[in-house]
Amino acid sequence: MNDYIAIIHQDGESDFGVSFPDFPGCVTAGRTLDEARTMAEEALALHVDGLLEEKVTLPAPSSLETVMTDRNYRDGVAILVASPRRAPRAVRVNVTIAADELAEIDAYAARHGLTRSGFLAAAARRKLDEPA
Template sequence: MHVYIGLLRKDPDSSYGVDFPDFPGCVTAAATLVEVGPMAVEALTFHIEAMREDGDPIPAPSSLEAIMADPFNHEAVPILVPVPDGLFDASRDAAAAE
């Protein structure tokens, strides 16, 4: 199973939001903490499926240290978001990482 870091954010008077530093533009939101985990998995899975269909390489997960080094992320809470291994083509992704 592949695991990426999502960043949980919550402003007063808003839903819980999750964004993914490794996947700019991939975001989701939920009304409760119970809902936000499954919503994050679903959003990231759909995003990766769309990238695959477009022929885009899937990035390797960034480290927690690298993600949290960005000052914009200091207020966020990192969460682990697993995605199914079936979405990955190891040979293609290894070539993209080089």
């Protein structure tokens, strides 16, 4: 997941506008700074979803130094907005597990309202997150 720079700006007594230098055309606004930040997250999520559906490769995030060389952004406040995390595509795999261990896995999963796949994925994630 990447963080992209958003620029929050305000002209006079207007709402707070938000634009994304890496995504021309992705803009939003909010009446307050907090609302502008929330709207920025939603706008980026929708924009990125649309690009990914169209099979467009997302740009690498620009550095703050690069963004600030553009005079249009110098009067704004730069914030980082995390790009949305898309649900990964599920892939079928074939594994070999001893029958008694598989029975234990299935029983545990059933008691906890999980599928076999859900249990195995959660167990693998927990193990992968452990320090090496």
